[in-house]
Amino acid sequence: MxxxxxxxxxxxxxxxxxxxxxxxxxxxxxxxxxxxxxxxxxxxxxxxxxxxxxxxxxxxxxxxxxxxxxxxxxxxxxxxxxxxxxxxxxxxxxxxxxxxxxxxxxxxxxxxxxxxxxxxxxxxxxxxxxxxxxxxxxxxxxxxxxxxxxxxxxxxxxxxxxxxxxxxxxxxxxxxxxxxxxxxxxxxxxxxxxxxxxxxxxxxxxxxxxxxxxxxxxxxxxxxxxxxxxxxxxxxxxxEPTDYIWGVLDIIPITDFPDIRMRCAVHSASSGSLMVIPRENKLVRLYIQLTEIKPDASGRADRSKITPDTIIKAAQKILAPYKLTYEYCDWWTAYQIGxxxxxxxxxxxxxxxxxxxxxxxxxxxxxxxxxxxxxxxxxxxxxxxxxxxxxxxxxxxxxxxxxxxxxxxxxxxxxxxxxxxxxxxxxxxxxxxxxxxxxxxxxxxxxxxxxSGLSVDYGASMLVAKPGDSAAQGDGTDVSSSSTQIPGKQELAANIKLGMRFPSFQVLNQSDARPWPFQERLKSDGRFRLIVFAGNVLSPTQSARLTSFCDALTSSAFLKPHVHTHIGLLTLHSVKRTETELLRDFPEVLHPFDPKTGWDYDSVFVDDESYHQGHGEAYKNYGVDKETGCVVVTRPDQYVGFVGEVDGEGIQGVEEYFKGVFLS
Amino acid sequence: MxxxxxxxxxxxxxxxxxxxxxxxxxxxxxxxxxxxxxxxxxxxxxxxxxxxxxxxxxxxxxxxxxxxxxxxxxxxxxxxxxxxxxxxxxxxxxxxxxxxxxxxxxxxxxxxxxxxxxxxxxxxxxxxxxxxxxxxxxxxxxxxxxxxxxxxxxxxxxxxxxxxxxxxxxxxxxxxxxxxxxxxxxxxxxxxxxxxxxxxxxxxxxxxxxxxxxxxxxxxxxxxxxxxxxxxxxxxxxxEPTDYIWGVLDIIPITDFPDIRMRCAVHSASSGSLMVIPRENKLVRLYIQLTEIKPDASGRADRSKITPDTIIKAAQKILAPYKLTYEYCDWWTAYQIGxxxxxxxxxxxxxxxxxxxxxxxxxxxxxxxxxxxxxxxxxxxxxxxxxxxxxxxxxxxxxxxxxxxxxxxxxxxxxxxxxxxxxxxxxxxxxxxxxxxxxxxxxxxxxxxxxSGLSVDYGASMLVAKPGDSAAQGDGTDVSSSSTQIPGKQELAANIKLGMRFPSFQVLNQSDARPWPFQERLKSDGRFRLIVFAGNVLSPTQSARLTSFCDALTSSAFLKPHVHTHIGLLTLHSVKRTETELLRDFPEVLHPFDPKTGWDYDSVFVDDESYHQGHGEAYKNYGVDKETGCVVVTRPDQYVGFVGEVDGEGIQGVEEYFKGVFLS
The missing domain is CATH 3.50.50.60 (FAD/NAD(P)-binding domain)
Structure with missing residues (x-):
């Protein structure tokens, strides 16, 4: 054809x-x-x-x-x-x-x-x-x-x-x-x-x-x-590649080496090194340096010389005087470090x-x-x-x-x-x-x-409202924030770092007292999250700040179409759970009413003692003031994009952040 | 045909x-x-x-x-x-x-x-x-x-x-x-x-x-x-049945009742009672007393009079002045209490x-x-x-x-x-x-x-070696223990009660330091468990007791065919994990060697501090002496059948217990 x-x-x-x-x-x-x-x-x-x-x-x-x-x-x-x-x-x-x-x-x-x-x-x-x-x-x-x-x-x-x-x-x-x-x-x-x-x-x-x-x-x-x-x-x-060649064996080991169920790095005096990675179902993975295999003139080792037998022999030398054999091998390979x-x-x-x-x-x-x-x-x-x-x-x-x-x-x-x-x-x-x-x-x-993957800290861009030269992050790639972006106030949430992943501490659902690792509420559904650390909602001053923030959120022509659909809302307050009521103390946008399913009971949380799992001390651990709180924007991948106040300035920061991200 | x-x-x-x-x-x-x-x-x-x-x-x-x-x-x-x-x-x-x-x-x-x-x-x-x-x-x-x-x-x-x-x-x-x-x-x-x-x-x-x-x-x-x-x-x-008729509704409620996500028992002054059971997926189950429905002369209520509509109306009366309606009903029924x-x-x-x-x-x-x-x-x-x-x-x-x-x-x-x-x-x-x-x-x-189901305490029988009149448990059923059964020594394990389920506290695997709720190692596989609280295995006296217990276990003509196959072994010792070695300090029967898969690394545990989840304090919580330990037999359903010493007398008790249970 x-x-x-x-x-x-x-x-x-x-x-x-x-x-x-x-x-x-x-x-x-x-x-x-x-x-x-x-x-x-x-x-x-x-x-x-x-x-x-x-x-x-x-x-x-x-x-x-x-x-x-x-x-x-x-x-x-x-x-x-x-x-x-x-x-x-x-x-x-x-x-x-x-x-x-x-x-x-x-x-x-x-x-x-x-x-x-x-x-x-x-x-x-x-x-x-x-x-x-x-x-x-x-x-x-x-x-x-x-x-x-x-x-x-x-x-x-x-x-x-x-x-x-x-x-x-x-x-x-x-x-x-x-x-x-x-x-x-x-x-x-x-x-x-x-x-x-x-x-x-x-x-x-x-x-x-x-x-x-x-x-x-x-x-x-x-x-x-x-x-x-x-x-x-x-x-x-x-x-460039190196001259180091390593073999890998997935086996059920028969051995008297005492730490075979621990991750071990073993350096032998002259036979090379070995790493032990204990695995599921009695398996152990061994990474074994093959000191006797060298790259040839082409710079690459001849893989036909490498078999499970040559690899286990190398391992036995490294581990001596401990003994190591196996009856079952699940998989093996070899590679050249580079x-x-x-x-x-x-x-x-x-x-x-x-x-x-x-x-x-x-x-x-x-x-x-x-x-x-x-x-x-x-x-x-x-x-x-x-x-x-x-x-x-x-x-x-x-x-x-x-x-x-x-x-x-x-x-x-x-x-x-x-x-x-x-x-x-x-x-x-x-x-x-x-x-x-x-x-x-x-x-x-x-x-x-x-x-651990937890030290990742993304640089300044339209997605991370922090100071810094965006060009320095990306080898010249221009990822500048929009000119009106307002930098996040890191000092309001000392341990919720702009550019890093939102950490997790235990909080309770206001409506049913169930404890949750807070990060677990940031499901990967493609939505950003606006996390309102509402602070002391029973204080008239703070309550007024919260109300004005929520009013501004729902009246912002830019944000309104995105709220709930592309920006999920989560609230964490710091008053005792039993002294607050969802329907009395929290603006509706934080727990919206749906004519078919009633109020949303899954969006307002409290930093309080649980019955069975202790106190998460979330405000303390997040480094947020229990009285005045803050607002945090996380991206759909849980990385922190913005931190601001629970007030008019804060909502302006939120709005400018999303103007740099959304089309309209 | x-x-x-x-x-x-x-x-x-x-x-x-x-x-x-x-x-x-x-x-x-x-x-x-x-x-x-x-x-x-x-x-x-x-x-x-x-x-x-x-x-x-x-x-x-x-x-x-x-x-x-x-x-x-x-x-x-x-x-x-x-x-x-x-x-x-x-x-x-x-x-x-x-x-x-x-x-x-x-x-x-x-x-x-x-x-x-x-x-x-x-x-x-x-x-x-x-x-x-x-x-x-x-x-x-x-x-x-x-x-x-x-x-x-x-x-x-x-x-x-x-x-x-x-x-x-x-x-x-x-x-x-x-x-x-x-x-x-x-x-x-x-x-x-x-x-x-x-x-x-x-x-x-x-x-x-x-x-x-x-x-x-x-x-x-x-x-x-x-x-x-x-x-x-x-x-x-x-x-006998009673005159009380109750309806049940599984709905997504639309309500301003504040505790709708809690289990609530609501007594109204004169409209009857209601129970709220919050459920998965926004559902709530309501148990609702139907005070207006009465049994007829036959003693049974006419079920044709009961519909979701009559049930929700009864609920609304009980919950007033709070409002309650629904758009979605998942299921409903009614029953007469008896x-x-x-x-x-x-x-x-x-x-x-x-x-x-x-x-x-x-x-x-x-x-x-x-x-x-x-x-x-x-x-x-x-x-x-x-x-x-x-x-x-x-x-x-x-x-x-x-x-x-x-x-x-x-x-x-x-x-x-x-x-x-x-x-x-x-x-x-x-x-x-x-x-x-x-x-x-x-x-x-x-x-x-x-x-909770946790207060169940089974009486004396060949399966529970505790004092007591077996006839008193079972309405005349004869479930006598064998005449040679040795009563368990409850005082050796104050909180592992004969006849009750084996409770759970955190322990660590000796070989890889992983924390486990100890009960989680008692899988339902049809096997009894012999749980050896080995105590201080580094003390020469206790080590000698442990060795003699294990020797007797492996040389008992009655027990030997059952060990591992019908009686799983678990060991919990009380010395620091890092001061003990599986292969040095524990008799082989506690972690048997298999020629195809090597040593058993999943049967010896320690009562020690974990890296990430604190200390289980298992000996203290089980009420077992950290020096001298004890042995516990649990049935395949995790209920405790026998408690004895880690010595010759203890092994005799174990043997007599199983002679009352196994055929040979």
């Missing part, structure tokens, strides 16, 4: 790749009702191996979509990190530290294999899209053309991208396994393997496979380190790259899947709001300004950590070519804060 | 009725791999209405099967009970109390409609039975014959029950609804309606419907207040009755579904162990001795509570025909303890 006969269709957002980043993007699309498609060149999802660590912030995000509980129920919970470096020729437990920093988040780090995590995403996408959005497997793009003249026009009927999709057969889309079907390996995804995209396309063409044309408004390449999407827009990753990051995260706000497509690094810090999902979590709602005609298209520029610095931080952290970990331990303080164990521990502990 | 042509098959346990009691029974059968069938005369499960309250103990039981989390996620959580009795002709909030007693259980009361609860059971049955056990709907028994001579022989190949099952058509099995398909009502299940079983059978016979013969070892009638099973064995319920209990809970340990089939009462205390499920939770594992040839058949007698007293307590509680609630409030202390509000509150608060 000729090209003109090809089936042609339109979609708003085309997602390439259904790993964690692609699935996070699709989850946003499903949640916001966007006409999107997601394709993946492989014929099946992942069933074992690959990434496995879920950091605190990722769990908060899962919770905002409603499936953190599933992950926590199935996963192994890592509580203690134990290190066993060798300083005198033999292994000993040198230290124990909590695996997660105490008090930062209601979630601590857990470990569960990527296949289950993808399952939670797939179920959630199905639930919210009513099955209209699902992963199209064995489908990959083979050409992309961009109508350059149309890129800046973000109006509803403009589709500047034209993508030809190729449908593979089951056989074409199933990667070969190096040792048969019994034990899965991940070598075909490793950076030791070549990309097979072009081969797949060539093979399918030879077989006269079918294709179709999709016209899209936006495209997101979540297609991994070899990203086909990145190649089409001509972007490069910058950085850190690379893209200079550009998007092409003209039309084609975006997320996850491994723009930053690659070693997996040991458990960051790859987490940072990749968080890339997509940052971008998804922005694309949805622009597609829906609610937000200005300029907010799309904040994707690069916000996420590239995170990727750079990640690369720098991994660079340091990998070298410290792959290096030989110092024999003493004079051994300058060895790695100091004190330095390693320091990096390990500092790494925990970074690795 | 003739009778001899009928298809005939065998099953170990036939369950009649797939409400909460029948499903709980089926869950045990699935969990223990028993060849069972469950039939229900209705064509579909419940989708709305019916029972809705889940008490603390029911949630602990759900947790032991692995689905408490699903219930808690979907349910409304009731935290505060508020009362609004009227003492001076107008409504006022007279009191607030926590809905659940603080500190009793890690679960507080929740509310969710019966259909969802049945869904959790069905999913769990499917998961554990691999779909071999599923509810056969539109199937009901029409004849039962019992081979009296074979009843006492509980050997493997003996099937004394012969049941003819009839298969209904979809049309036959669908109950008529009084007002069409839009709003479901439960009148056809109410005690205001006649039983339709005989009509269904007659109709199916006229239509020449199909039948089959099942030969069963045991049969459990979970077939409700009109129990067909009860009729076959000629048992009666004893008790309390009745069966004298016998089983026929010759072959045919058992559970739930409404042996005790009926008013639904307002939220007890019906809970006590019914707990009947089946008590019986299921006993039947499973007898069918499997593990336990002596005499343990089946403890079903009546243990559950009939609970039913009697329930009836007495409901009798008192219903009268206090349906009566007119006293005008003052001299108004003797009115109900004193102080007396009502006292009953309400005491009722919370009873209603």
């Amino acid at each position: 000729t090209v003109t006969d090809l089936q042609e269709s339109e979609c708003d957002v085309l997602i390439v790749g259904a790993g964690p980043a692609g699935l996070m993007m699709a989850t946003w699309m499903a949640r916001c009702g966007i006409n999107a498609r997601i394709v993946d060149k492989r014929s099946t999802k992942i069933f074992s191996g690959q990434a496995d660590g879920l950091q605190s912030r990722s769990l908060e995000i899962f919770d905002s979509f409603g499936f953190a509980d599933r992950a926590r129920k199935e996963a192994n919970h890592m509580l203690e990190a134990s290190q066993n470096p060798d300083e005198e020729g033999k292994l000993r437990r040198s230290d124990r530290v909590p695996d997660a920093i105490v008090g930062l988040s209601r979630f601590t780090q857990i470990v569960l294999h990527q296949g289950r995590i993808e399952r939670f995403f797939l179920d959630n996408i199905k639930k919210h899209s009513k099955d209209s959005l699902h992963v199209e497997r064995a489908v990959l793009p083979e050409s992309l053309s961009i109508d350059e003249d149309a890129c800046d026009n973000h109006s509803k009927d403009n589709y500047p991208l034209k993508v030809q999709l190729r449908h593979l057969t089951e056989e074409e889309a199933t990667p070969a396994q190096s040792n048969g079907p019994t034990v899965q390996d991940g070598l075909f995804r490793s950076n030791l393997a070549d990309d097979d995209t072009d081969d797949l396309i060539a093979q399918s063409r030879a077989n006269a496979g079918s294709t179709e044309i999709v016209r899209a408004k936006y495209m997101v390449g979540c297609d991994g380190a070899h990203s086909w999407t990145r190649r089409q827009i001509g972007f490069q990753l910058e950085g 850190q690379r990051v893209g200079k550009n995260f998007d092409y003209r706000s039309r084609v975006f790259l997320a996850g491994d497509a723009v930053h690659t690094h070693s997996p040991k810090a458990g960051q790859g899947m987490n940072v990749s999902m968080q890339d997509a979590f940052n971008l998804g709602w922005k694309l949805a709001l622009v597609v829906q005609g609610i937000a200005q298209s300029s907010i799309l520029k904040t994707y690069q300004s916000e996420r590239r610095r995170i990727a750079q931080d990640l690369i720098a952290f991994d660079h340091k950590f990998s070298r410290l970990f792959s290096g030989r331990p110092a024999k003493d303080v004079l051994d300058e070519s060895g790695v100091s164990m004190a330095e390693f521990k320091d990096a390990f502990v500092k790494g925990n804060m970074f690795a | 003739t009778v001899t042509d009928l298809q005939e098959s065998e099953c170990d346990v036939l369950i009649v009725g797939a409400g909460p009691a029948g499903l709980m029974m089926a869950t045990w059968m699935a969990r223990c791999g028993i060849n069972a069938r469950i039939v229900d005369k209705r064509s579909t499960k419940i989708f709305s209405g019916q029972a809705d309250g889940l008490q603390s103990r029911s949630l602990e039981i759900f947790d032991s099967f692995g689905f408490a989390d699903r219930a808690r996620k979907e349910a409304n959580h009731m935290l505060e009970a508020s009362q609004n009795p009227d003492e001076e002709g107008k409504l006022r909030r007279s009191d607030r109390v926590p809905d659940a007693i603080v500190g009793l259980s890690r679960f507080t009361q929740i509310v969710l409609h019966q259909g969802r609860i049945e869904r959790f059971f069905l999913d769990n049955i499917k998961k554990h039975s691999k779909d071999s056990l599923h509810v056969e709907r539109a199937v009901l028994p029409e004849s039962l014959s019992i081979d009296e001579d074979a009843c006492d022989n509980h050997s493997k190949d003996n099937y004394p029950l012969k049941v003819q099952l009839r298969h209904l058509t979809e049309e036959e099995a669908t109950p008529a609804q009084s007002n069409g398909p839009t709003v479901q009502d439960g009148l056809f299940r109410s005690n205001l309606a006649d039983d339709d079983t005989d009509d269904l059978i007659a109709q199916s016979r006229a239509n020449a419907g199909s039948t089959e013969i099942v030969r069963a070892k045991y049969m459990v009638g979970c077939d409700g207040a009109h129990s067909w099973t009860r009729r076959q064995i000629g048992f009666q319920l004893e008790g 309390q009745r209990v069966g004298k016998n809970f089983d026929y010759r340990s072959r045919v058992f009755l559970a739930g409404d089939a042996v005790h009926t009462h008013s639904p307002k205390a939220g007890q019906g579904m809970n006590v019914s499920m707990q009947d089946a939770f008590n019986l299921g594992w006993k039947l499973a162990l007898v069918v499997q040839g593990i336990a002596q058949s005499s343990i089946l007698k403890t079903y009546q001795s243990e559950r009939r007293r609970i039913a009697q307590d329930l009836i007495a509680f409901d009798h008192k509570f219903s009268r206090l609630f349906s009566g007119r409030p006293a005008k003052d202390v001299l108004d003797e025909s009115g109900v004193s509000m102080a007396e009502f509150k006292d009953a309400f608060v005491k009722g919370n303890m009873f209603a």
Whole structure:
């Protein structure tokens, strides 16, 4: 058939790749009702191996979509990190530290294999899209053309991208396994393997496979380190590989090593290093330095020399005199350490790259899947709001300004950590070519804060009303706030940091006394939140301020159409629950009346003692004055955009903030 | 076709009725791999209405099967009970109390409609039975014959029950609804309606419907207040109906009544009483006294006079001057208050009755579904162990001795509570025909303890090694312990009461520092548990006691075949976690080695501080000495059977206990 006969269709957002980043993007699309498609060149999802660590912030995000509980129920919970470096020729437990920093988040780090995590995403996408959005497997793009003249026009009927999709057969889309079907390996995804995209396309063409044309408004390449999407827009990753080769085994270990159920970093004197990551269902993941495998002249190691047997032998040497064997291996792979990051995260706000497509690094810090999902979590709602005609298209520029610095931080952290970990331990303080164990521990502990995902602090932009040079954040990308934006008053809420995620403390529902982690009320539904810390609502002065704020909110011609629909309202007051009444003490806009379902009982909360779970001390923990309160705007991803007073000035700040974001 | 042509098959346990009691029974059968069938005369499960309250103990039981989390996620959580009795002709909030007693259980009361609860059971049955056990709907028994001579022989190949099952058509099995398909009502299940079983059978016979013969070892009638099973064995319920008629509405209320999201008991001066039960998805259940509807000469009210309209009008009168209307009604029903209990809970340990089939009462205390499920939770594992040839058949007698007293307590509680609630409030202390509000509150608060399900205290028997006259528990049923049974030493574990459920406090896994509610490790898998409070394992004296106890355990010819297979082992020690090592300080039987999967890392726990969730103080809370510990035997349903020392005497007590329970 000729090209003109090809089936042609339109979609708003085309997602390439259904790993964690692609699935996070699709989850946003499903949640916001966007006409999107997601394709993946492989014929099946992942069933074992690959990434496995879920950091605190990722769990908060899962919770905002409603499936953190599933992950926590199935996963192994890592509580203690134990290190066993060798300083005198033999292994000993040198230290124990909590695996997660105490008090930062209601979630601590857990470990569960990527296949289950993808399952939670797939179920959630199905639930919210009513099955209209699902992963199209064995489908990959083979050409992309961009109508350059149309890129800046973000109006509803403009589709500047034209993508030809190729449908593979089951056989074409199933990667070969190096040792048969019994034990899965991940070598075909490793950076030791070549990309097979072009081969797949060539093979399918030879077989006269079918294709179709999709016209899209936006495209997101979540297609991994070899990203086909990145190649089409001509972007490069910058950085170099190292000589360090590591193997990975998912096994049920048979061992007398005492800390096999703890996260351990083991430095042997001269046989290399190893990391222990205890997993669900008795599994343990071992990251094992393969000191005897070296890259060849091409700079890359020969992967045919690496087998489960060579990897376990390396592990046995490192762990000696402890014994280690296994009967059951669930999965294995190997990779060469290297850190690379893209200079550009998007092409003209039309084609975006997320996850491994723009930053690659070693997996040991458990960051790859987490940072990749968080890339997509940052971008998804922005694309949805622009597609829906609610937000200005300029907010799309904040994707690069916000996420590239995170990727750079990640690369720098991994660079340091990998070298410290792959290096030989110092024999003493004079051994300058060895790695100091004190330095390693320091990096390990500092790494925990970074690795929790909770230190992310987005810079000034139209989405974050804080002082600062926006250009400095985004490598020259202009994400200036609107000229009238009023900077947030950070001093009103010392621990609700502009640019950081809204933290969680326990509050009670005014109407039924149920305790909630407050962040849990900020569901990922595509809405901003206006959180009114109402303060002492029984004080006549404060009550008058609250009333005037609410009156201004409902009478603002700009804000009114957005209130409740695109800006959800949450109230937290500081008076005793039993001394206040929802219907008497709170303006109606804070708990609106619906003629079919009556009053809203789920939006007004109180900072008070619970019957069974103590007092959340939310005002104190948030750093907000119990008398006068404040107002906080959070973005759909829970990051803080604005902080102001509960008064006329505050409402002006809120209004100016949203004028910089919404179209009208 | 003739009778001899009928298809005939065998099953170990036939369950009649797939409400909460029948499903709980089926869950045990699935969990223990028993060849069972469950039939229900209705064509579909419940989708709305019916029972809705889940008490603390029911949630602990759900947790032991692995689905408490699903219930808690979907349910409304009731935290505060508020009362609004009227003492001076107008409504006022007279009191607030926590809905659940603080500190009793890690679960507080929740509310969710019966259909969802049945869904959790069905999913769990499917998961554990691999779909071999599923509810056969539109199937009901029409004849039962019992081979009296074979009843006492509980050997493997003996099937004394012969049941003819009839298969209904979809049309036959669908109950008529009084007002069409839009709003479901439960009148056809109410005690205001006649039983339709005989009509269904007659109709199916006229239509020449199909039948089959099942030969069963045991049969459990979970077939409700009109129990067909009860009729076959000629048992009666004893008790009388009252004149009080109540209506029930599940609505989304539109109201200015301030406590609509609290559990409220509202006594009006002269219009009757009302109870508010806030529910999931904005729903509220209202129990409304219908003072204008009276029973006729037959003693039963005419249900045709009762409609959602008459019920809401009664509610409006009671709640005045507050307003109450609704747009959406999910379900409604009505019933006549009465309390009745069966004298016998089983026929010759072959045919058992559970739930409404042996005790009926008013639904307002939220007890019906809970006590019914707990009947089946008590019986299921006993039947499973007898069918499997593990336990002596005499343990089946403890079903009546243990559950009939609970039913009697329930009836007495409901009798008192219903009268206090349906009566007119006293005008003052001299108004003797009115109900004193102080007396009502006292009953309400005491009722919370009873209603939590946590006060259940089973009497002495071969399953509970405590002093006491077994005959006094069971209305003459002989459930004597074996003559050699050694009474448990209650003083060694002051708060682990013989006959009561094993309470839960936080402990840490020795191997990975993860905190667990200790009860959560007592999964319902059909196994007893031997819980070794190992005490100070670093003290040479205590270590020697522990070693001698474990040596005796593994060398006991009687116990050895049961250890791990029918008796799971759990250890809790009291030394600091970081000062002990699993492989160094604990005998192997406490964490056995498996050649395929290595050491068991999930059985040894420690009473120590956690990183993120404080200190459980388990030894202190359990009332066990931190130095010398004790051993505790719990039954497969988590009730405490024996407490003894960690020494030779203790192992003798354990051995004698199990000799009274197991066959060999």
